Amino acid sequence: MLSVKGLTKTYETPEGPAHAVKGIDFEVGEGEFYTLLGPSGCGKTTTLRCIAGLEKPNDGEISIDGVIVAKPSDNLFAPTHHRNIGMVFQSYAIWPHLDVFNNVGYPLQVRKPRPPKAEINDLVMNALEQVGMADFAKRPATKISGGQQQRVALARALVRRPQLLLLDEPLSNLDAKLREQMRIELEEMVAKIAITTLYVTHDQSEALSMSDRVAVMSDGLIVQEDEPRAIYGKPVNEFVASFLGTANIINGTVAERTGDDKGVVIIDDDVGQLNVILSNGLAAGDALQIVVRPEDIHATTEQPADQSNILMGVVDLLNYQGGYAECFVHVGAIRVRCIVHQSLRAKPGDKIWLSVDPQHCVIFSGNT
Numbered sequence: 001m002l003s004v005k006g007l008t009k010t011y012e013t014p015e016g017p018a019h020a021v022k023g024i025d026f027e028v029g030e031g032e033f034y035t036l037l038g039p040s041g042c043g044k045t046t047t048l049r050c051i052a053g054l055e056k057p058n059d060g061e062i063s064i065d066g067v068i069v070a071k072p073s074d075n076l077f078a079p080t081h082h083r084n085i086g087m088v089f090q091s092y093a094i095w096p097h098l099d100v101f102n103n104v105g106y107p108l109q110v111r112k113p114r115p116p117k118a119e120i121n122d123l124v125m126n127a128l129e130q131v132g133m134a135d136f137a138k139r140p141a142t143k144i145s146g147g148q149q150q151r152v153a154l155a156r157a158l159v160r161r162p163q164l165l166l167l168d169e170p171l172s173n174l175d176a177k178l179r180e181q182m183r184i185e186l187e188e189m190v191a192k193i194a195i196t197t198l199y200v201t202h203d204q205s206e207a208l209s210m211s212d213r214v215a216v217m218s219d220g221l222i223v224q225e226d227e228p229r230a231i232y233g234k235p236v237n238e239f240v241a242s243f244l245g246t247a248n249i250i251n252g253t254v255a256e257r258t259g260d261d262k263g264v265v266i267i268d269d270d271v272g273q274l275n276v277i278l279s280n281g282l283a284a285g286d287a288l289q290i291v292v293r294p295e296d297i298h299a300t301t302e303q304p305a306d307q308s309n310i311l312m313g314v315v316d317l318l319n320y321q322g323g324y325a326e327c328f329v330h331v332g333a334i335r336v337r338c339i340v341h342q343s344l345r346a347k348p349g350d351k352i353w354l355s356v357d358p359q360h361c362v363i364f365s366g367n368t
Helices: 045-050 099-110 117-130 144-159 176-193 204-210 228-233 238-243
Strands: 002-013 016-028 033-037 059-064 067-071 085-088 164-168 197-199 211-217 221-226 249-259 262-267 273-277 289-294 299-300 310-319 322-330 334-341 351-356 361-363
Touching: 002 045, 016 045, 016 221, 016 228, 033 045, 045 059, 045 085, 045 164, 045 197, 045 289, 059 144, 067 099, 085 144, 099 117, 099 144, 117 144, 117 176, 176 204, 197 204, 204 228, 211 228, 211 238, 221 228, 221 238, 238 289, 238 322, 299 334, 310 334, 322 351
Parallel strands: 033 197, 033 211, 085 164, 164 197
Antiparallel strands: 002 016, 002 059, 059 067, 211 221, 249 262, 249 289, 262 273, 289 361, 299 351, 310 322, 310 351, 322 334
C-alpha cells in the first residue's frame, strides 16, 4: 500500500550537508500498523514528512496505493493535498478559536469542490463517533483535555477517509498515566477503523505493543525491521538490544565449542562461564558479547545444586516496584540487572546466584 524506495533527504547547514535519511527502503501493507522507532535525530520524522509531502526528498521514490507521489529523478512531487493521507502532529495543531466540530470539519471546508453542508455534517459526526467525541462537538477547543485534543486531532485526520494515516509521536505531550490510557485507546480505534497506519515514536513500549511490524532507525538508516516479538528477542546489534528495552551486555571469550551450535564462554575477568548457542564462524579464542534481558535471568539467594549456567554475585541494589523488584548484582566487575519477584528477600551485600538460559542469550561477535 505504501512503498518507499531509496529515500534520501539532505539538509544544507552552515557546517555542511546533513544527511537526515540515507537511502532507506520499506513497505507497509494494506491495513498494517507499521512503526518507525528510534532516538531523536535518527531520521524517522523526516521520513514521515517526506511521505506526507511536507519535505521534498533528494532521491528515491514514494508511492501510495500504487500511485507515485514523489520521485526526484523524474521531477515528480505531489503536494500534500493531492495525497490521500491523514496526519496527526505531535502538537495536535488544534485551532483554539474553533469548536470541536469545526476543528474536525476544517479539511472538508477547504476542499475543492467543497462538499454540501449536510455531507460535511455527516462526515464530521461519523469521525467524532469513531473516536468517542460526538458529545463534545460544540465544545470550545480550549475547554477539552489533552487526551480529548488527541482524539479530535485523530478525528480530523480521519474525516476525509484517507488511504493512509500518519502519526507523528501523538502521545508524547501527555503525562505518563494518560499516555498509557491513550495508547490502548488509540490501538483499539485504529484496529476498529482498519486503516493503514505509519507511526513514528521514540517510545519502545508504544512500538512493541501497537505495531504489526517495527523498523528501528539509527543515523538515517533502518538497522532492523521485523515483528515486535522477533525484534525484541533477536536484536541484530548492541544498539537495537539497548534501545528496545533494557539489556545486559556481557563481554566474554569462547573457551571451546561443544557441538555444532553450542559452546562455553568465559566471562571477562574470569568471573564465571556460560554455556551458550554459538553462531557459525565463532571459534575458541574469539571475543563475543552475550546479550540477555533482565526478565530472562532467574535469581535465588540459595545456592543451586546444579551449577550449570550459574553466575554467583553480590546484591548491589534492590528496587521495589510493586509486583516485582529490580535487582542489580555485581558479578565481579560486571553489574547485572535482573527482574525478581517482590517476595525475594535480599539486601545489599548478600550473595545471590543468577541462572541464565542459553535459549535466551543473543550472541554478537566481537566487542562492538
